[in-house]
Amino acid sequence: MFRRLEDARADISFSFEGREVTARPGDSVAAALLAAGLRSFRATPVSGAPRAPWCMMGACFDCLVEIDGVASRQACMTQVAPGMRVRRQRGAKALESDPAAETAA
Amino acid sequence: MKAYDLIVIGGGLVGGAIAWGAARQGASVALLDEGDVAYRAARGNFGLVWVQSKGAGMPPYAHWSRRSSEVWPQLAAALLQATELDVALRQPGGLHFCLNDAELEARAEMIQRMHNESGGSGTRMVGRAEMKAMVPAIGDGVVGASYCPIDGHANPLKLLRALHAALLKLGGAYLPGRTVDAIAGGEGGGFTLQAGAERFACAKLVIAAGLGSRKLAPMVGLDMPVTPLRGQIIVTERMRPFLDYATHVVRQTDEGSVLLGDSQEDVGFDNGTTVPVMQDIAARNLVMFPGLKDANIVRVWGALRVMTPDGYPIYEQSRTHPGAFAATCHSGVTLAGAHALELAPAILAGALPSGFDVFSSRRFHVQAA
Numbered sequence: 038m039f040r041r042l043e044d045a046r047a048d049i050s051f052s053f054e055g056r057e058v059t060a061r062p063g064d065s066v067a068a069a070l071l072a073a074g075l076r077s078f079r080a081t082p083v084s085g086a087p088r089a090p091w092c093m094m095g096a097c098f099d100c101l102v103e104i105d106g107v108a109s110r111q112a113c114m115t116q117v118a119p120g121m122r123v124r125r126q127r128g129a130k131a132l133e134s135d136p137a138a139e140t141a142a
Numbered sequence: 143m144k145a146y147d148l149i150v151i152g153g154g155l156v157g158g159a160i161a162w163g164a165a166r167q168g169a170s171v172a173l174l175d176e177g178d179v180a181y182r183a184a185r186g187n188f189g190l191v192w193v194q195s196k197g198a199g200m201p202p203y204a205h206w207s208r209r210s211s212e213v214w215p216q217l218a219a220a221l222l223q224a225t226e227l228d229v230a231l232r233q234p235g236g237l238h239f240c241l242n243d244a245e246l247e248a249r250a251e252m253i254q255r256m257h258n259e260s261g262g263s264g265t266r267m268v269g270r271a272e273m274k275a276m277v278p279a280i281g282d283g284v285v286g287a288s289y290c291p292i293d294g295h296a297n298p299l300k301l302l303r304a305l306h307a308a309l310l311k312l313g314g315a316y317l318p319g320r321t322v323d324a325i326a327g328g329e330g331g332g333f334t335l336q337a338g339a340e341r342f343a344c345a346k347l348v349i350a351a352g353l354g355s356r357k358l359a360p361m362v363g364l365d366m367p368v369t370p371l372r373g374q375i376i377v378t379e380r381m382r383p384f385l386d387y388a389t390h391v392v393r394q395t396d397e398g399s400v401l402l403g404d405s406q407e408d409v410g411f412d413n414g415t416t417v418p419v420m421q422d423i424a425a426r427n428l429v430m431f432p433g434l435k436d437a438n439i440v441r442v443w444g445a446l447r448v449m450t451p452d453g454y455p456i457y458e459q460s461r462t463h464p465g466a467f468a469a470t471c472h473s474g475v476t477l478a479g480a481h482a483l484e485l486a487p488a489i490l491a492g493a494l495p496s497g498f499d500v501f502s503s504r505r506f507h508v509q510a511a
Contacts, residue, residue, distance in 0.1 A: 082380040082398045098379070098440065109379055109438055129380040129398045132279055132433035 039071045047072075051121040060117040067093060067100045067112035070123070078102055078112060082129035101126040146172045146315075148490065149335060149344035151322050151358060152351035154184035155298065155474030156481060158305035159217075160348050163486025165312040166220075172315040172342060173306070174322060174335070181353050181370070181413060184474055186445020187298035188375060188403050189395070190388050191476050194236060194265045194290030198252060202500050203454050204260035207473065210480035211292045217479040218296070224311050227304040229296050230396040236293025236388035237268075237277065239284045239430055246286045253288050265290040279384045283429040295388040297395060298475050305482075322351075325361040327463050333362070348489060350469045352448045353411075363462030365503040368470055370411055370446035374419050375403040378437040385431075392427055400437065402427045406447075413444045447472045450503075457485070457494055457501040467494070468503070 047059040053070060060069035067090045070078065077087035079101050090100035093113045100112040102123050108130040112123075146169075150161040153175025161173040193211045197204025211233070218231040240246040250267050257265070268289045274280055276289075306316050320337040325347070327333060335342045349358050349366065359366040380398030391404040404426075405419050420442060428435055448470055450456055455471035467489050471477055488495045 082382075107436070129382045130437070131382045132384045132431070133436045 038074070038076070041072055049117055049119050051117055051119065051123060053123045054125060064117045065113050066102065066104065066115045066117050066121070066123060069117050070112065077125070079126035080128055085128065143334070143341045143343050144172070145343040146170045147344065148172075148346045148348065149174060149333070149342055150348045150350055151335075152349065152354065153306070153316065153318065154182060154350070154352055155187070155302055155305070155478055156352070156469055156471065157348070157350035158184070158302060158309070159474075159478045159481035160350060160469060160486045160489065161314060162305050162309045162312070163482035164490050165309050165314040166482075167487050167490050169490055170313070171309065172317055172344070173309060174320045174337060174342070175316065175318040176321050176351070176354060177319045181411065181446045183352050183445055183448050183472075184298065184302050186373070186375065186413070186443055187475055188373070188401055189295050189298040189393060189475055190236070190390075191231070191233065191294040191296055192236060192388065192390070192473070193263055193292050193476070194238060194288060195252070195256070196473060196476065197260060197454070198256050199259070200454050200500070201260040202497055204256060204263070206455075206480055207476055208263055208292065209484070210477045211294065212479075213483050214294070214296075214479035217482055221301075221304040221308055224308040225304050227300055227307060229301045229304050231294060231296040232386065232396065233292065233294030234386045234388070235289055235291040236390075237273070237287040237289050238390050239280075239287045241283055241429060242285060249288050263290055263292060277385060277387065279431055279433050281429050281432045293388045295393050296475060301475065301478060305478075322358060325358065325466075327362070331465060333463070333466065345465065346489065346492075347466045348469055349467070352470065353446060355468065355470055359468055362466035363460040364458060364466065364468045365506070366456055366468050366470055367503065367506060368448050368450055371449045371472075372405070372407040372409050372413060372444050372446055373403055374405045374407075374415050374423065374442065374444045375401055376420055376423055376439055377401055377441040378434065379440050381437060384433070392430060400434065411446065413446050415442050415444045451506055455501055456503050457498050458503055459494055465492070
């Protein structure tokens with residue numbers, strides 16, 4: 038759907054859902070994933086509908102992904118780094134688990 | 143000039159509930175709303191249907207709140223049927239958290255005092271272990287809570303929308319952008335309202351205009367000495383469900399958003415937000431739910447509660463202008479059930495429910511002995 042305007046080398050490697058994706062230095066996670074042809078970044082908390090980036094400037098929160106284990110990161114506001122592990126955000130983020138609660142459970 | 147059986151001034155939750163409740167009785171009703179220049183407490187509401195501490199020191203208010211909680215399911219069902227809008231009422235009970243033994247002791251005394259004054263709402267104290275079983279995510283800094291089984295919560299914006307929509311379905315008029323400038327008693331009873339270039343006539347009148355009521359009430363011999371009390375609210379991104387109960391400071395909505403609030407500031411007519419107050423709200427809530435530390439904040443706002451001098455509601459019919467009523471409270475969600483299903487029919491019939499004399503603003507006019 039999206040095509041890069043310039044044909045510069047894409048030489049950064051990161052992963053999305055365990056699959057290798059390449060990006061150019063300076064790409065946001067959202068730009069790199071769109072350029073790689075990805076259409077669905079997350080599933081919404083209420084209906085589970087698929088979503089992709091809309092505003093690309095940090096306002097709409099439609100591009101949320103999990104990055105290196107941290108949920109609900111804005112893909113459009115995060116610059117790609119080599120080796121980054123990105124996954125779809127599935128539904129709402131869970132409450133950060135309380136160590137005391139885990140011990141009690 | 144258009145004439146109605148009833149005109150309600152104020153299109154918020156109090157006015158909306160009364161207007162719809164009256165229209166359900168077959169009355170022709172117009173709901174006059176101001177514009178976005180109004181402070182609109184109904185649009186900043188936290189959304190509690192809260193009984194456990196309402197009416198401490200004033201048993202009729204405690205009973206009225208309890209009654210509203212009882213009839214709230216009927217309100218939600220009727221609105222759903224009329225408009226297909228689900229206002230997300232849930233009544234799993236409510237918890238008031240205590241952060242130290244002194245708070246716990248004071249709370250227990252208050253609950254006991256209310257029980258002695260007003261009879262049982264079923265509220266009881268729960269210790270750390272029971273509370274932890276009810277709310278596993280609760281922080282170690284919370285020592286206990288009071289629990290009231292008939293507390294709950296609803297979506298206040300959906301409630302407001304549903305009340306307006308249901309009024310329209312019954313043929314009522316919702317008239318926004320109308321600032322009432324003058325009210326005159328008509329000949330042989332009834333009232334004429336001037337709003338800009340327009341005039342409206344009605345047999346009965348309810349002033350439920352929130353902070354705007356103060357100026358309107360004297361036009362028909364009523365007194366509504368209300369003042370603003372600011373609350374700030376923080377809203378997080380949607381989170382997986384972790385809190386079904388209503389609480390006084392944090393509420394997770396049916397769709398997962400988390401509302402954090404309960405600040406109280408006397409700052410006049412300033413409905414802005416400030417960083418220090420939001421820091422306090424966040425810090426307090428992190429003691430209660432440490433797991434919120436990584437939740438993203440997506441919205442904040444300030445809104446003005448509509449407070450009477452003693453915090454209790456005012457319901458009153460004018461002595462000099464019979465047929466003109468005052469209604470104000472800071473519990474527009476909690477009392478919506480009673481306002482729509484019991485207060486509105488009583489007003490249409492010409493008198494407030496029995497025992498409502500205590501809610502008259504005359505309680506503020508006690509002469510020195």
